[in-house]
Structures are given as structure tokens and as C-alpha cells.
Amino acid sequence: MSDTVNTYGVGNLLSKKDNLLRAIRHERPDWVPNGMENVILVGPPIIERPGRAGFDDFGVQWAFAEGAKGGTYPVAGGHTIHDIRKWREQIHLPDVDARDWSRAREKAEGVDREQFLVEGFVEFGLFERSYLLFGMEEALVLYLEEPEMMKEVIEELADYKIQLIRKFHETAKLDMIWYGDDWGTQTNLFLPESVWREV
Template identity: 30%
Template structure:
């Protein structure tokens, strides 16, 4: 029998796995077993997340949110850039001379206590260019900048990409990841924040540069994009993306699976909404919600389960519901194929 890591990677290669894999992003898993996958990010970029908040590499202040178990968001009263034409005066990449990349990578891996024979290492650099612009300026000013000063926004994005690609060059071959991961949340539940034309104009050239590190090493490439982002998938598949998460149910997931087959792995396809959110939800109801989505998306492969409940840290109901959710997944996944 394959390990969870081997089974997951088999799915990402476009093959039918032995059972329905799970993609956990290292956050939710059976405490008795190692996580099937883990995000690894260079500490020079991700230190604010390790600390649980504070300024990021660009000086944006991040704060934890109680209702999402401590997930970090930019402080909404401390945006650092008011005028996109002045970005060169404000946004300064840190000096990378003297960084011990091998040591940083070793410590990043050791901190997560990974057994690489059992856990898939997914290397990520940052949370996305679109998201970073919004963290600098806020959504109103950030979106206006894209319309009013597109060349300045592109120049800023290229500057950010130069920095991230430099970090990748120094770090990736020490890390030796199993999966190359990219992220950028460019959509809300009902609609994307920008048009497909703007997506291609502003963001795809950056993703191409970043994806090259995975392509050159023969790695599967994953893309994290929440919300209704189905209109962007053609462009992502063209640049080599082989897995998309969290594949929320506001998208036409059945149509997407029919269109791409196992060429694009759907990781997700389950959302905590409606009756499932209630505190008195039963195991049987959660089980049926997972089974319904597996039956829609898992036949023939090309699917990984991804899901979970978020609430205040220590919320006993959420702990209970997550336990039921993963019990349901484990009951269904092993004998699916």
C-alpha cells in the first residue's frame, strides 16, 4: 500500500490514486498520524506568520483574527502605501547578502518536525501579488490603482517578483520540495475582483516566472485561489498548474472536472455552509455532505479532499465538528476506488 504522500503525488501526476487523497496544507489532520502534506516557506518571508502577527517583510502589520482560529490579515488602519506612484519611496526589499540559506531551510524543516518519507513538502513563497498590493493599499485604493495607474502597478509587481524569484533561486534546491506552490486570492464568493483580461495582463506574467522553478525541476504545481475564480483556470493550466485549491463550491466543479479531467486536480469541493455550520449537526449529516462531493468529483481520480471548520480558538463545537469531518473522510476515502 502506498503512503499518504505517495498516494497524493500519484494523484498530482494525473494517475488514479489508490484512495481519495487529502490535501491539508499541514493544518488539519489526524493527530495520531503525520500530516500528509506541509507548506514550507522561507523564514525571511514568512517570519510574521511564525510569530503569529506583526510586520511582514515589507512592513505591513498583520493581526490575528479571533473568528478564524487566529488567521492573519493586514491591520485595516495601518496600510503603508497611499499613492501608487510613490511606491519606490515606500516598498524596499530587504538585503539578502549574508543570508545562510542552507541553515534557514534546515531550520524551517526542523521547526515543522517533518518526516519527509511520509509528508509531502509543498514550497510556497508568499500569499500572492494581488493580495500583496491590497495589503499595501487596502482594496479600494489597490483596485483603483490597477485601473488608474496600471504601469506603476506592473512596475511594483515586477519589483516584488524579482525579490521573490531571488529568494526562490537561493532556497529551492536546499528545500528540495515535492510540490511547487503558488497563491493569490483574486476572487470573492460570487465573482472575481478583476476581469480575466486584467488577470492575464497583470498577474499571469508573474505566475509564469514563478512557476518556472517548479517546471524546471519537474514538480507538480499547485495554485491556491479562493472564491469564484473558474474564469482564470484556462490560463493557469496553460502555465503548468496541475492542482487548484480550495476549489470552492461557488464554481462549476462538475463542469471543470469534465473539461480538464485529471490534468487539473480539484483539491477541495467541500464548503462548511448551511445546515453543516449548526452546532447540533450530526456525524451522519457531515458524512453525507462529504460523500456527496466525493461522488461528484472523485470518480477516475483528479480529486483531493480539502475542508474544515474555522471559529474562535478553543471552540469545542468546532473541534468536535472537525473530528467528525475527518472521521467521515477516513471512512469514505480508503475504499473509494
């Protein structure tokens, strides 16, 4: 903690890091953290979404629209799994251990850990990656018609993500992880609740 005086004239203002940790723990922070100004984002050496038109490290094809929010988007028909019965032969998961993790390590090592938290950015949750691999429409149909097979796919993706996160933490000594998924629209889930619970 520093000897800085906060806005109330009280000494020992918390560091940005400690203040955010208080907020996360539902303790009283000195101020309400605004966004992630006290977090340094580090990415893994896996391309989940390319910055330009091309392929991600899972073999999914992406297009690029100049000026579009997010820039790249998956190409219709550019998915990799075309037959649920052959998903094991058609799925491509990047080899986490074969990647060069030096950039992630160096970025994390350069962070002042007294002031900032290091956050690992792990893009695309299990559902998102599943519809990228199958195509959105096909994935939704398969969740309804072949839930057991889709459960196997999700388990494989979960094992991969766990391996990725372990390697990421081992390399960058992460304080936290950004990991999200998209399960619905503004008004409802993409699939019935019973399917989510089963898969």
C-alpha cells in the same frame, strides 16, 4: 514501496508520497489522498503575516483579534506605499539572502523523503501582496487608473517571489510549493478580466 497489503488484499501498497504523486499525475492511486497527510510543510524565514499584532517583513501593520479565524488582519492605513508615483522609494522587500535559513533547512532535512513530500509555504500571491502594500481600496483604484504603474509593481513583486522560491528550494530541496493568490469573491473577479490580462 513497502510490502504492506492494501485494503484489496494486494501487496506492495504505495507509500503516502507515491500515492499522492500518482494522484497529482492523474494516474490511479491506491486510495484517494485525504488532504495533505503525506506532505510536510516548511516555511521560509520571511514574515508575510505575523502571528500577533505588529508588522510583517514588508512593513505592513497587522492587528490581532483573539478567537478570529486567521487571527491577524491588516490594519486600515497600515500599508507602506502611499503614492504610486513614489512606489520604488516606499516599497520594502525583505533581503532573502540576508535571512537565516537554518530552521527551514533543518526541518526539511528531518523529513523521511521516502514517505513524505516537502512543501514550501509561500504566502500571499502578487495581487494579495499588492493590496497589502497599497491598501485594498487604493490598490483596486490603481489597477483601473494606473495599470502601467501597477504592472511595474507586480513585476517587482514577481522578481522578488522568484528569488525567494529559488533560495527556498536551494535551501530545503522542495518537492512542491504552496503558492496561492485571491483574485475574486464567490461571485466574480475583483477586477475586470481585461485588467487581469493586461497586468
